[in-house]
Amino acid sequence: MSAPDLREVSRTGLVTAALRAAETRRADRLYADPYAEHLAGRDGIALAGELQEFFARSGEVPRLTAFNAIRTRFFDDRLLASARAGVRQAVICASGMDTRAYRLPWPPGARVYELDYPEVLAAKHEALTGLGAAPRCDGHRLVGADLAAPGWGERLVEAGYAPGEPSVWILEGLLYYLDEPDVRTLLGRIAALTAPGATVAANVAAASTLRAPALQPMLRVFRDWGAPWVFGVDDPAALWREYGFAAEVVRPGEPGAHFGRWSEADATASLTVRLLFVDGTRSP
Template structure:
């Protein structure tokens, strides 16, 4: 496995979480590649997160939000969304930005031919490829690896050179990345997504609320990420307004709400009008 920087290493944590979910008899999905992609480092990161988020641990009286449940719900929610949008599309194209160890091109039962563009830095894509090239099962989609930094100046050009057509509707996923960016960087990324998408395209992402960055219940989790060198840098209390500013009419759900529960979310779901609560959001919408 290539040496990855702090934010890129969180993709190994995500792989470890997906591996754990895949071992459950009632798992919300199956990712047969996740355990190998996580490796020893991802397993170690998984253990560190478990120390501060597992129930019945010694620690603060108010429980830390469940990272394990959230990752499972988030993965299944976006799996279902991608499959539904692709089923509606003519010549569908899916862009997974900051793709990390994502294996949807291999594991999802795509309803027909689809182009999946995995955009990430060269070291991340190489680390994933070093594992996947040993797999006997080919991807179920046409997979395009796009070497680019999401914060760099040239990634839209790199995407189009790989075969992406900005004139046709597309489906974009920004999963597990926006809270590692500053508010200015989030705006930069969403602005480029707006400029690279045709009307009718779908944009999906997950976010944390701004309040989550200072909520006492989330502090132990934030401290772990900060100790790894990848602190959460921004949150947004009104994701509908954020995405509307970039041409996307967004639907926003909290884990545990209908459509984003799957019988798994263990915590109370705070009403949106209750102030001072740390939240996570699952967002998707159509580009105007």
């Protein structure tokens, strides 16, 4: 069974899979994703190498790989903390090559909903089926959707999601690819689909990141791939509050977002200091 090809799956999703495969091979890995290498394929590994060439020139390669490992582990832990607290609905937006439904130890009754373009979900499902992989949660639903277009909320509910029940939402590696109006529309739709106490966790770029001279070569790589970074926010907690979520903001290297891999000093010196994690809870 061959890995999904580049015509069907976004470059960024394949790069993320390649980086997760590299992390899985480490003796001190922060998580294990046994499916990532297959999903990345030759294309994903080549693209990750292209991106790492930029970071090599800037001295950032260790921080690139560390950031992706920390980001994955941060959201893994957030999902499992919610699940262990009794939340039985997890929604992964723009899931790409994400395999959390297959690799995390979900408690009984957990339901995982993946939202992404239908062709992305189909390619991943075909590849994982070819490996004989099976979800580890009791309910796994793939919901084909363009998150910048209307209608996906209705399809999510049709797939079994219950808006009145507790839920946790993950927006990983998504928001900086959306225009600000689309980001705001997305957060508004999520707010309308969630009950008090729901969690919405995301990573965002500070607005200053998009203007930082040191990051322009990297941002050009993403533009050349057809995935430019267009959204940044310097005060994500204020943005979350507009939609009814009280949010904590943490940067890689700070307590709860380093996992022994990235120190505060590394974060201060790194280009990626301007990348932030947001963990919001829906107010009553």
